[in-house]
Structures are given as structure tokens and as C-alpha cells.
Amino acid sequence: MAEAGSGRITAEELLRLPLFEGECLEGAEWIASKMGSLRFAAGDVILREGDPAQIFAVVLEGELHFRRSGYDTVLVVPTGQATGVLPFSRIKVWIGRGWAAQPTRLAVMDASHLRELVYRAPVLAQRLVSQMTDRTREFTRMEESSNRLLALGKLAAGLAHELNNPASAAVRSSVRLRELLEERRRAALALRGEAIPDEAHDLLADLGEAITKCAMQPGSMDALERADLESDLGDWLECAGAPGQMASALVDAGITVEQLRPLAAGMSSRALGLGLRVLVADHEILCLAGELEESARRMSDLVQAVKSYSYMDQTSMTEVEVEAGLDATLRMFQYQLKHGVEVARQYARDLPRLRANGSALNQIWTNLIDNALDSMALLPPERPRKLSIRTCHEPEGVLVEIADNGPGISEDIRARIFEPFFTTKSVGEGTGLGLDIVQRIIRTHKGSIRFESEPGRTVFQVRLP
Helix, strand or coil: CCEECCCCCCHHHHHCCHHHCCCCHHHHHHHHHHEEEEEECCCCEEECCCCECCEEEEEEECCEEEEECCCCCEEEECCCCEEECCCCCCCCECCEEEEECCCEEEEEEEHHHHHHHHHHCHHHHHHHHHHHHHHHHHHHHHHHHHHHHHHHHHHHHHHHHHHHHHHHHHHHHHHHHHHHHHHHHHHHHHHHCCCCCHHHHHHHHHHHHHHHHHHHCCCCCCHHHHHHHHHHHHHHHHHCCCCHHHHHHHHHCCCCHHHHHHHHHCCCHHHHHHHHHHHHHHHHHHHHHHHHHHHHHHHHHHHHHHHHHHCCCCCCCEEECHHHHHHHHHHHCHHHHCCCEEEEEECCCCCCCEEECHHHHHHHHHHHHHHHHHHHCCCCCCCCEEEEEEEEEECCEEEEEEEECCCCCCHHHHHHCCCCCCCCCCCCCCCCCHHHHHHHHHHHCCCEEEEEEECCEEEEEEEEC
């Protein structure tokens, strides 16, 4: 709770602060006459989010902390520094919360006097304008960092899902592979104790070759045909004295009753069962090896996509293939795209390489695609969602169009979408810097960006020389 300060603010007290150094006595006296003194205990809230911004303050003792809603970074205002509304500031309400970090005493002036302050205390006014510029730069840095973290968080979540599937499959396959190898070893050892004629050995070897080819080139079979084959094979196995439950695995391996009849003629029922267990294990081992290979390939592809997206191990300026960067960025969004979003690519395929910062260009595509997905998320569930990407080689450079079929950008905010900190998203979901960053990156590359929007189609056009 604020308490009235002891004694009034004097010009001499203000002039002792570095902030007022060089200011004339008359200006300091005028400022002191407009100021009151307030004291706050440690932890007292001084500025509340949403309250009207109506005061200019100088910290005479203690320290004030300020945090913008939705962000973790704290802005520290130490003794001798100004805070609150500054000259030429356009702030109308507080956009965060300020509190006393320790017992604090403030000199407070109504913001309505700031226009006159500029003329009565020009040295102070110049310092305050410089401080406001520094404050804006600091907030911009904080917002940009937060924006990157938000984008990184979305991409990381998608990549985690994408990596989890092949990684889990690889773990399951490796566990089952270990079990199968042990089962095959036991069956093979038991089979050695059986008396098997050479013809049966040859038939087992031939079936082993057939199983290898089947595992490498699996065929297609409808459910009804498979059920018939499995039933017939199961009945035959039981009549031959072999376990009927192996029928399903033998059908998977491409083994038929006609192939097994000659084998059964030269072997005991026990030897037949052991030999079939070895064949079934061989087929499943080959299939699991294929699953492990596919899982490893998918994880390797994801890692390669991340390297391509981030331009890891490359200099900031390099020869960039725009379409490859678009594909790498889309790969980062794969988890979101595969849940009901159709992606239509219309690439020119003859684009020249650009001398550019590849990672920065991918940040452009990331922000534009992310905005498109957010827009389409507003569509009713039954409406299809389509993301369209087109490239074109123009006389003066390269054109990239990113379009969505979302509800569009309303007329009343179109003039503001490139403004820093302007966002239509909830607190913590967006920083309002995505399109501002896009525009600044494009300007750095001496390019341009424009957009067209109507209900059902919004397209951003990026031109890079």
C-alpha cells in the first residue's frame, strides 16, 4: 500500500540524480512543484495491467520491477531512473505489472504535464526520449526472443511427435527381434537332433529362399483370400501333427499347403514343427529388420530436414535454393499438416539460387505458414483446409506465394498486421512480431512483401531479388 512521503520533492533533491544532470534550476523547480512523493513497501504493486497510464515517475529510493503480461523477463528500474509515461509516448494503459522489489520511494507527476516539461526541462526531456528509445529496443528484443521461442516450441512439439513414432517402433522391433533370435536358436538346436533326409534339407533351404524374397517384396492380398488360405493351412498343419497356430505366420511368409506337402512326406511331425518354427522366425526377423531400417531412415530424414531448415554448419550468407527451403520448412510442420491440411505445391523448378541467409528465409516461411495454419484452424471442422505454395521466376527475381483458405483478414485490421506487437491472438499465444520480423528480413534482403485477402483465400506474396 502506498503511503504519503515525508516532505515535498525539492529541486535540489532532483538535481542530485544523474538523470537531471545539466538541467537548469528553474526547470528542476518547476518539475518539483508538480511532483508528489509516494512510498511503497517491498512487494507492493505500483502499476496494474489494464489501468490507465497517467503518471510519470522517478525512483528516488529502492527499485521497481516491471513484467509484461505473458512474458518471464523482468525490466528493472533502479534508483535515479524514470518510469511510467515518458514524453511522446503513446501508451494508454499499462501493458504489464510493476511492483516495488524493496522499500521504494517514488516522485510522481501527472502525465498531462509532460508536454510542458519538454519546454521547461529540455535536457531532461532529451534523456527521457533516449530512455524511451532504449526501453522500446529492450522490449522489442524481449518480444523477438519470445516470438522465436514460441515458434521453436511449436516446431519442437511437432518434431517430438514425428520422432516419437519411428523411435517407438524401433524399440518395439528390437525387443521382439531379441525374443525371436532366442526362439529360433532353440528351435534350430532341437532340429539338429532330428533325423532329416537330404531331400527335406533341400526343401527347407528352398523355402528359406522363398521367404527371403517374400520379405523383400511383400505381395498384396485381400482379407477374404487371406482368411481362406489361413483356414486351409491351419487345418492341414493339425492333420500333419504340427501346431495349427503357425498358419497366420506362414501365410505372411508366403508359404502354401502345396509347398509343405513334399516336406511333410520326409519328416516326422516333430521335425516338421521345428523346421516351420525356424522358417517363421526367419521371416519375422527379416520383416523386423526392414522395420528397423525404415524407422532409422525416417529419423535420419528428420535430422537432415532440421539441418537443412537451420542451415547448420553453413555461413550466414550462402547460395540458397528457395524451393528446398520451403520443403524443409514444411517438413518441420509435418505433424500439424498431416491432421487434415492439404498441401498443394506449385513449384517453378527453374528458380535461380539466391545469395541470402538461408536460415532467415526459412524464418519467413515459418511465420507465414504458421499464420496460415492458425487462420485455417478457425474454420468449422467439416470445412477442408488447403495450404497452397507457389514459386515463380520473375524478370527481377523470385516470387513465393503462400496462400490459405481460412476466413481471411478483416478489413479493419489489414493496415495494422505488419505493426510491431499487433496481434489478434490471446496473451501468451502470439507476440505480434511475426509479420514484423518477416518484413524486416525481407527488407534486409532488399525484397518486398504484399498480401491479398478475402473470405476463403489469403495470399502473401514475397519477392526476393
